[in-house]
Amino acid sequence: MAEDFAQLLLDRQLCFAVHAASRAVVRAYAPVLAELQLTYPQYLAMLVLWEDDASVVSVGELGERLRLDSGTLTPLLKRLELRGLVRRDRDPHDERRVLIALTATGRALRQRAAGVPCEMGAKFGFDERRAHRLKADLEQLVAALDADDISVRRGSRPGT
Amino acid sequence: MAEDFAQLLLDRQLCFAVHAASRAVVRAYAPVLAELQLTYPQYLAMLVLWEDDASVVSVGELGERLRLDSGTLTPLLKRLELRGLVRRDRDPHDERRVLIALTATGRALRQRAAGVPCEMGAKFGFDERRAHRLKADLEQLVAALDADDISVRRGSRPGT
DNA sequence: CGTTATGTGATTGTGTACAATATGATACTG
DNA sequence: CAGTATCATATTGTACACAATCACATAACG
Incomplete structure (x- = not known):
């Protein structure tokens, strides 16, 4: 019984460390990404789109890569669409799917993001x-x- | 230039791994904590309160321990208060501070949470x-x- | 005592994060 | 071809997470 309670303290260590680290990473990226007017999850989505020059994926595929569900991605992608970085169009071959495609503006943003990994790498140390x-x-x-x-x-x- | 773009891919590795792991941890805790009717951040707050039998801390001290600000903690603590797990009272010695104290119900919940670390440890492997x-x-x-x-x-x- | 500075928590607004559900399209079955 | 199942996404509701701001209380100063 006493050991169980001791674990209640120990337990806090690893799971809390993961949680705190994740939030610290997001906080650290915020000022750097602010120059691109991107949030951290938006940046992750753009990274996937920048990876391939074709840059056309369905919302579901994007969610699989980022391990996020549509309830999170749909409003996020709508904000990126509002900013003119991506387009959202129904797949003509499968009317259920919504395809996400980079616009010229979205593709151009890649140049300005090129320095981000280096800048963040320095912070990580x-x-x-x-x-x-x-x-x-x-x-x-x-x-x-x-x-x-x-x-x-x-x-x-x-x-x- | 080409190396910078290559880093845009490499970069995704560590920062994304931290982010994805954090969400995976929260998801893994969810079914276990559901039996206690706690969310993961609520569980973290309770862990801090369970640590000391006195169990009286200000919102600010709690935020320092959990690295969360009051905008996150205030509604979270109000939900715990609604469930009767904690009380929220102004510090009589300093009317600016709000002190969080475990109720008997909140203290009793510690018994039911004693098995959580072991159950989660098995999941972590x-x-x-x-x-x-x-x-x-x-x-x-x-x-x-x-x-x-x-x-x-x-x-x-x-x-x- | 009035003024200003500081510090603590609450409030507000934006943006994830995900469960539950709804909607509509495609595939399968008879 | 009608009925059912399944799949992809959208919608809704709850709960963080944090920046910006507000409100109030204490403290410091003249």
Whole structure:
């Protein structure tokens, strides 16, 4: 019993560290991204669109890459559309899908964002090896949690 | 120029990994905490209150521990008050401060939360050494970002 | 005592984040 | 072809998260 309560303290360590780090990262990006008038999640979405010159993906594909659902992406993408960075059009071959495409303005923003990784890398102050190790640890954590989540998604209850 | 764009891809790695991991952690806690009718940030606040049996802190002190500001904590604490887990009273010695105190119900909830760390630890699937290393890496990251942030908080611009 | 500075929390507005549900299109079945 | 199932996205509601601002109280100064 006493050990359980001790864990209530220990527990706070890792899960809280992940949570606090995430918010610290978003805060650190904010002033840099403000020059591009982007929020951090908007920046992540633009990174995906910038990756391929074709730059046409459905909302669902974007959500899979960013691990975000449509309820989050739809208003975010509408704001990017308002700013003229992307277009949102129904897929003519499948009227259910909405395709996101970069505009010329959105593509041009890539030049201005080119310096962001370097500027942020300096803030992080991690050498490449340690950054790689941290990234690997985090990805394994996500993989472990997602694997556990399959039962929820597929509705396959363990007992019954 | 081409190297800068290559970094736009590499950059996505670490910052995105932190962000995605944080959301995966919150998602993983959700079903476990639902039994206690707590959200993850509410659980973090309760952990701080459970740590000390006195369990009386101001909103500001709580925000310092959790690195959250009052705009986030005030509505969160009001919801906990509505559920009868905490009380919110003005400090009689300093009418500006609002003190948060556990109720008997809030203190009792600690028993039911005792198993949460163990259940979540199983989901994480990390051995103690690796969990400790990940936690240390994340804390160093937060420290580096916060140190960089002092210039913003104190308004001491580097140039002028 | 009036004035100003500071400090603490509340309020407001914008922007995620996600569960639950609704809507409409496509695919499958008989 | 009608009925059903399924899939992709939109909509709604709740809950963070934080910047900017407001309101009030204490403190410091003349």
